[in-house]
Amino acid sequence: MIEIENITKRYDKQTVVNDVSMVVEPRTIAAIVGTSGSGKTTLLRMINRLVEPTSGTIKLDGVDNHSLPDYELRRSIGYAIQGHGLFPHRTVAQNIATVPLLLGWDRERIDERVDELLKLFQLDPADFGPRYPHELSGGQQQRVGVARALAAKPNVLLMDEPFGALDPIIRTKAQEDLLAIQKHFGTTIILVTHDMEEAVHLGHKIAVMDGGKLVQYARPAEILAKPASSFVETLVGSSERPFRLLSLGRVGDAVEKGSAEGEAIPADASQRDALAELLWTGKPALPVKDTDGKALGRVTVDGLVKLAARPA
Amino acid sequence: MAIRFDKLGVVIAAIAAYAAFLAPFATFRANRIVPGEGRLILDALPAVSGPLLLALVVVAIVVALLKTPLAWRLVVSVVLLVALALAIGMAGGFLTPPGNTFARVSPASGFWLLIFAFTLLLADVLTRLELSPFVRLAVLLIAAVAVGMLLASGAWDSLSILKEYANRADTFWAEARKHVTLALGSLLAAVVVGLPLGILCHRVEALRAGVLNVLNIIQTIPSIALFGMLIGPLGWVALHVPGASAIGIRGIGTAPAFVALFLYSLLPVVANTVVGLAGVPKAANEAARGMGMTDWQRLSGVEFPLAFPVILTGIRIVLVQNIGLATIAALIGGGGFGVFVFQGVGQTAMDLVLLGAVPTVALAFAAGIVLDAIIELTATARRKEAVA
Ligand SMILES: Nc1ncnc2c1ncn2[C@@H]1O[C@H](COP(=O)(O)OP(=O)(O)OP(=O)(O)O)[C@@H](O)[C@H]1O
Ligand SMILES: [Mg+2]
Numbered sequence: 001m002i003e004i005e006n007i008t009k010r011y012d013k014q015t016v017v018n019d020v021s022m023v024v025e026p027r028t029i030a031a032i033v034g035t036s037g038s039g040k041t042t043l044l045r046m047i048n049r050l051v052e053p054t055s056g057t058i059k060l061d062g063v064d065n066h067s068l069p070d071y072e073l074r075r076s077i078g079y080a081i082q083g084h085g086l087f088p089h090r091t092v093a094q095n096i097a098t099v100p101l102l103l104g105w106d107r108e109r110i111d112e113r114v115d116e117l118l119k120l121f122q123l124d125p126a127d128f129g130p131r132y133p134h135e136l137s138g139g140q141q142q143r144v145g146v147a148r149a150l151a152a153k154p155n156v157l158l159m160d161e162p163f164g165a166l167d168p169i170i171r172t173k174a175q176e177d178l179l180a181i182q183k184h185f186g187t188t189i190i191l192v193t194h195d196m197e198e199a200v201h202l203g204h205k206i207a208v209m210d211g212g213k214l215v216q217y218a219r220p221a222e223i224l225a226k227p228a229s230s231f232v233e234t235l236v237g238s239s240e241r242p243f244r245l246l247s248l249g250r251v252g253d254a255v256e257k258g259s260a261e262g263e264a265i266p267a268d269a270s271q272r273d274a275l276a277e278l279l280w281t282g283k284p285a286l287p288v289k290d291t292d293g294k295a296l297g298r299v300t301v302d303g304l305v306k307l308a309a310r311p312a
Numbered sequence: 313m314a315i316r317f318d319k320l321g322v323v324i325a326a327i328a329a330y331a332a333f334l335a336p337f338a339t340f341r342a343n344r345i346v347p348g349e350g351r352l353i354l355d356a357l358p359a360v361s362g363p364l365l366l367a368l369v370v371v372a373i374v375v376a377l378l379k380t381p382l383a384w385r386l387v388v389s390v391v392l393l394v395a396l397a398l399a400i401g402m403a404g405g406f407l408t409p410p411g412n413t414f415a416r417v418s419p420a421s422g423f424w425l426l427i428f429a430f431t432l433l434l435a436d437v438l439t440r441l442e443l444s445p446f447v448r449l450a451v452l453l454i455a456a457v458a459v460g461m462l463l464a465s466g467a468w469d470s471l472s473i474l475k476e477y478a479n480r481a482d483t484f485w486a487e488a489r490k491h492v493t494l495a496l497g498s499l500l501a502a503v504v505v506g507l508p509l510g511i512l513c514h515r516v517e518a519l520r521a522g523v524l525n526v527l528n529i530i531q532t533i534p535s536i537a538l539f540g541m542l543i544g545p546l547g548w549v550a551l552h553v554p555g556a557s558a559i560g561i562r563g564i565g566t567a568p569a570f571v572a573l574f575l576y577s578l579l580p581v582v583a584n585t586v587v588g589l590a591g592v593p594k595a596a597n598e599a600a601r602g603m604g605m606t607d608w609q610r611l612s613g614v615e616f617p618l619a620f621p622v623i624l625t626g627i628r629i630v631l632v633q634n635i636g637l638a639t640i641a642a643l644i645g646g647g648g649f650g651v652f653v654f655q656g657v658g659q660t661a662m663d664l665v666l667l668g669a670v671p672t673v674a675l676a677f678a679a680g681i682v683l684d685a686i687i688e689l690t691a692t693a694r695r696k697e698a699v700a
Contacts, residue, residue: 075604085599
């Protein structure tokens with residue numbers, strides 16, 4: 001759990017983060033969105049004390065983050081920096097081993113962990129472990145950056161635009177990986193992003209920042225349905241709202257009784273994808289199947305359109 | 313097939329042709345201080361060896377001039393350098409009248425130009441072969457051993473420079489030791505002081521401009537003036553600090569020479585440390601802090617290794633510069649090879665000047681090669697990390 005209480009950061013006269021309070025529940029992802037310069041990175045960096053706040057406190061699992069030396073605090077928090085920040089003079093394996101080494105893990109355990117992480121990110125340990133960062137593609141570098149942040153199994157992971165430089169396909173893949181890892185390890189994650197789509201997809205809650213202030217902190221559906229200000233509304237993109245709302249739901253939750261002709265849609269696909277498929281094929285309804293291929297019913301254009309409307 | 317010329321080869325051929333046919337190969341003097349008279353190759357070497365050497369030079373000129381395989385050029389340059397080394401020794405024996413201990417034979421401009429021309433050819437070949445650092449070190453070692461063997465064999469004993477050496481064999485090695493001690497010692501001191509100073513300048517921005525400016529100004533003070541400025545303070549230290557004079561600190565002698573070289577060395581070390589540290593990618597530094605490295609761990613594990621090749625380049629500059637500069641220590645009784653240079657200048661005995669100058673140049677040259685190899689080795693050790 002991360003408790004941010006009335007945190008403020010001032011540089012000279014400029015207030016970069018202004019009296020922000022928010023709580024990130026254990027084992028959830030909070031996505032911070034906002035325009036460039038709104039203080040997202042600064043807020044993130046106050047959690048691991050790369051930036052010292054002017055006032056306010058931050059507690060991790062109930063413990064003030066000033067109760068231990070900064071370097072020890074940072075070793076316990078994963079940090080994926082904006083623009084991977086890999087050490088150019090160390091191999092991929094050595095890069096990933098950084099924090100475990102600082103923590104004094106033994107060789108065997110470190111090697112095991114490095115292999116495990118590389119595999120998790122679909123990088124062959126024998127091939128990629130000995131490589132130097134400049135021998136990787138931009139996307140691979142970013143994945144190694146995230147792997148490095150996860151190396152010492154931190155309870156808390158801070159990520160600053162980790163998927164910024166990825167193409168849409170790899171990006172989607174990396175997001176799925178992150179979700180899987182988050183579920184698997186139960187990590188509490190704060191993720192900064194410019195991309196509303198990404199925030200809606202990954203965040204259990206979304207924090208919207210504007211000019212150093214936290215203007216709204218709520219579940220994605222609520223942010224989409226009830227934007228707290230015109231700024232949030234603009235950020236959410238009013239023309240996209242219904243589709244974003246649909247992208248939060250699974251087809252399985254929109255199944256109606258009955259049958260339909262055509263290619264079945266899997267129950268765990270997003271409702272948005274289902275609507276797109278319906279519109280594209282020009283059919284009013286399509287069958288739905290579960291992961292075993294068993295027919296569950298059908299999904300209809302009318303049903304989905306109702307779900308896309310602003311909740312009461 | 314069209315005949316194609318090698319660009320550098322044209323220059324080498326021109327120099328070699330002039331040197332072999334028009335310039336004097338050796339100089340003969342009745343004694344060590346009278347002006348000498350030059351002898352062409354044919355007059356300086358006994359019977360067949362003169363024409364033979366000329367023939368070799370002609371072959372080498374042709375090989376250098378045309379676009380020939382690297383292997384030929386390598387063989388030709390090595391053969392010529394060895395032949396020249398042997399020939400000049402022969403000329404010494406041939407031109408010195410039997411039993412005459414006053415007459416002096418020394419290499420003349422023709423010899424030096426030929427050496428220059430074929431060293432150039434060899435250097436060009438070695439560069440084009442892109443030898444690994446280890447091979448380059450091996451080549452240097454072989455050359456050093458070859459010169460050592462020639463010296464030991466007595467083949468050059470009839471040359472004036474070695475006659476000067478024979479008269480000063482004991483002081484030569486003492487001065488050599490002083491020279492190396494001065495050059496290396498001041499370098500070591502500059503590294504010990506300059507590295508932390510550079511790190512400090514990097515971390516504390518307020519210091520940077522000031523420190524670098526002061527070091528820049530020191531760099532522009534002529535050495536004689538610097539010696540003069542040091543006499544006062546060091547003399548005072550010798551008088552007033554207990555034990556100072558016991559370890560050799562005085563207004564003149566080795567101490568001010570050492571201090572002057574040390575001061576000259578500081579700028580390259582400090583400046584390169586600052587530049588090297590500034591070149592460390594900001595993101596790598598941030599990541600290091602973010603992952604919980606202490607300041608010291610970050611410096612030793614990230615910043616320093618990344619800055620090291622640049623720092624090493626500074627050390628290379630200092631070493632080569634110091635080996636040359638240490639010559640002037642002799643001006644204030646600091647010893648070193650400069651002793652022979654300045655004595656030679658005083659006596660207008662060119663050979664004595666050479667006895668000081670040749671080892672200095674050879675030493676600086678060798679130091680440059682060794683450090684270049686080390687720089688490349690440290691760079692390849694990290695697989696020539698790409699600039700992100
Ligand atoms: N060390 C500093 N000194 C002075 N001002 C700073 C400092 N660091 C950040 N700022 C200012 O604070 C503001 C917020 O910066 P921050 O990096 O938190 O923005 P951000 O929301 O992460 O932006 P981006 O999306 O572009 O990464 C900016 O206006 C920036 O100029
Ligand atoms: Mg940022």
